[in-house]
Amino acid sequence: MLIVVWRMTRNWTWRRTRRVTRIVIAVTLLTPMNIIANGLWLAPAFLVAAYALAQNQLDIVQQSFSVMGAAVGFMVLMVLLESVARRLLGMRYGE
Incomplete structure (x- = not known):
């Protein structure tokens, strides 16, 4: 799925929109969460949410x-910090 999204967004002219879209999709697909409380089994958080919603477990x-x-907020913060650091150091993308 990440490869598909990456290829779909590669021709977008707005770099920031492309980056944020890729980040949101990656975080949505890759954020783990415990399947049961105090358990060791992990699954993607969106699948846990979908299964819990089907069982009407809203908590x-x-x-x-x-x-x-x-996770999305943390990643957006990291990208913003990277962008500010690039501007302060005078670097361009692709260097």
Whole structure:
């Protein structure tokens, strides 16, 4: 799925929109969450949320979305810091 999204967005002219879209998709697909409380088994958080929603366990859905939201926020913050660092150092993309 990541490769498909990467190839679909490669011709977008707006670099920032392309980067944010790729980040949101990657974080959505790759953020792990425990399947059961205090368990060792992990699954993607969006699958845990979908399964819990099908079973009408809204507390697990809320926890899953908060984990994914925190991960997206962290990644957007990292990209913003990288962008500011590039501007301060005078670097361009591809260097």
